[in-house]
Amino acid sequence: MKNFIIGMLCLSILQTSCNDSSTQENKIPETMPRKDLHSFAIPNLSVIKHLDLDISLNFDNKTIEGTAKYQIENATNANEIVFDTKDLQILEVNTESKTGITFTLDSANEYLGSALHIPIAATDKWVSIKYRTSANTAALQWLDAEQTEGKKHPFLFTQSQAILARTWIPVQDSPGIRFTYKAKVQAPKDLLVLMSAKNPVEKNENGLYEFEMNQPVPAYLMALSAGNITYKAVSERTGVYAEPEKLEKAAWEFADMEKMLVAAEKLYGKYAWEQYDLIVLPPSFPFGGMENPRLTFCTPTVIAGDRSLTALVAHELAHSWSGNLVTNETWEDFWLNEGFTVYFERRIMEELYGKEYTDMLAVLGHQDLLSTIEEIGAENADTKLKLNLKDRNPDDGMTDIAYEKGNALLQLLENTCGRENFDAFLNKHFSENAFKTINTEKFLENLNAQLLSQNPEWKTKIEVEKWVYQPGLPANVIVPKSQKFETINGILADFSTSKKVDKKLTANWTTHEWLHFLRNLPSDISLNDVVYLDNTFAFSKSGNSEILAAWFMHSIRLNHQPAFEPLANFLTTVGRRKFLKPLYAELIKTEAGKTFAKEVYEKARPNYHSVSRETIDAMLK
Ligand code: BES
Ligand code: ZN
16 A cells, blocks of 8 residues: 655655645546556656756765756646656645645655656646755766776766666656756866766856757656766767766777768668767766767776777667667567667678678677576576566566577568668668657567568568567577687687697787687686686786676686786776676675675775666675
8 A cells, every 4th residue: 555745845755644635636546557567657648748957966965956847748637747756855846837736755666666646737838846866866876086087076977777767857757758858957166067968068167057958858868977077079970078087098999980870870861869979987887888869878898998899889879779769668678679779789880890790799699698598597588578577677677688689580580581671671660660669569560561571481480479479599590600700619629628729829819709719618627727828818917898807707716816806806996787797696606705705895885886786785695
């Protein structure tokens, strides 16, 4: 049963009960069907259309405070509008027809937060919500100056996907609900503020920044970042933001941004967001990248110094079409965002660097897919493309399946129907569904009507329903091959017996070749072998985050002591969950490893974003 907090006086998220029958009468029946299990909003009754956000960033007490004023559409004459909030203090609510509205804040669900019910009159065109975030807001990471590159200024960034936008803005937090926005953000004078919107390129004197996003976006693409940030243009419509200490390196690493954009447009149509910039965040950023419109958020761990990890940029750029333009309707359709994006990312990379290069990416991706299936089990329902996230945190169902099984299905479609046909279908998919949402069922309907109907054989060959609704990996998957990796397989086989690797053979290896080598070392290698490899190739000292992470897995398993100091260093500086999770998982397999992991984590935890903290907390508890 629900408790309600009612009224303007309820400034906190305490679960108090008050009596206010008038608000209760205004409530929409619980039985109203909701498409999105992860939002309390009922958009078919009353929905947001535009946001005017006016907030200030308070670095002293690590809170954001301000007002979110929404233009709303109430086509059904509903008598309330429902918002998502989590850990927010609602200070005051006004509508066009009434100030000091008596609102209702439901008791909190563990990961969904609290529904905010605002009574409205049928004629109301707007509602405004004055609010404050709490000190431990899940989406926000407030970094002290010491946690930044420059060590002089604090830093703040958000991570809203999947359902964390509601922790820093009261909003209808569903990927199926889009709105335009304007924002005014007051920051301390010496910080630059950026959003997923039209952005400034340099600081101003008063620390007050204004933003505009004229294309409708869902709440999970709301993003903000503030710090000692500088800008360097890469081309007329692309560029890089970073702390000044990192700016030149970042701009060099991502020099091909314009080429990627040109390739993407050639494939699937005009870029819809005018400008494409990228910000390199401090290392605690919990993801590799996040496709915030106009401004990809990116981990510094892809700055390898040799441009070898830039597929991530192609990936986030590709989301400008798959995800940001054509959006998954709910998180159960997540594969439509990520599977399409992986496919698109590899097409961009092929365009720029050729098939040999992309073959390596494809094989590594396929290895990820196989190990995910092995890890969670081929019968596990989370290996279906269409997820069932009922009563679950969407984060729990978001695995490599959406990415790599999703991509594998699209590869199969391309291969069966021919690239030209498939591209024509995809072009139509992006143009017909631009600024709309799509769910799995609708996609299958379109696929059947627009592509598979052209040839009955294709349909029976592909068995697309099986891919989408059945667990595991269908037998008709195309197993990618890489010529370069075949050579490495030979070297690995030799190593099995000779216990030696001829350094000359590896002289021209790129990151991907090293990754294939490290991932496929014989399972029975000994500590001696690991010592030999480290002495020969200095893996423990690698400056490449992917190589380091792959190497540490072996070092942990075989207790290769010289790697443990760099490992501790890595775990305390890098907050990217993709690296942390397997490393901690490997560590806690032994008692000594567990002790080490706990010691390191105690130091590292304050540096992690809540997204990573939650995962590692659960593993080490
Ligand atoms: N949108 C995702 C990140 C994400 C997914 C955040 C789910 C929250 C919930 C982003 O586009 C992504 O996939 N990033 C990858 C990198 C990519 C190259 C596969 C990552 O962070 O590792
Ligand atoms: Zn992605």
